[in-house]
Amino acid sequence: MLFQDATPDTSGYMIAGFAITFIVMALYVASIYLRNRNLRQDMTLLEEMDKPAQPVKVPQPKKSPAISSNNNKSAKHVTKKSRQK
Numbered sequence: 001m002l003f004q005d006a007t008p009d010t011s012g013y014m015i016a017g018f019a020i021t022f023i024v025m026a027l028y029v030a031s032i033y034l035r036n037r038n039l040r041q042d043m044t045l046l047e048e049m050d051k052p053a054q055p056v057k058v059p060q061p062k063k064s065p066a067i068s069s070n071n072n073k074s075a076k077h078v079t080k081k082s083r084q085k
Helices: 011-050
Strands: none
Touching: none
């Protein structure tokens, strides 16, 4: 009389447990993948920052002929006039 009860069917719980376990593991693997990718990007950036800087050539502005010419008498200097009290 004591052992006449049927074994309960818990296969649904087993499937749910496996599904949750696989989902958690998939999220963990995705997290590791993303961290690895970000680490490689950071390493590339640091390696590029470690390289010696190339000298930068700054282009010199070209002077217009009217300003640089001393023969041009029409160029006038503009000055502020002082106020008289």
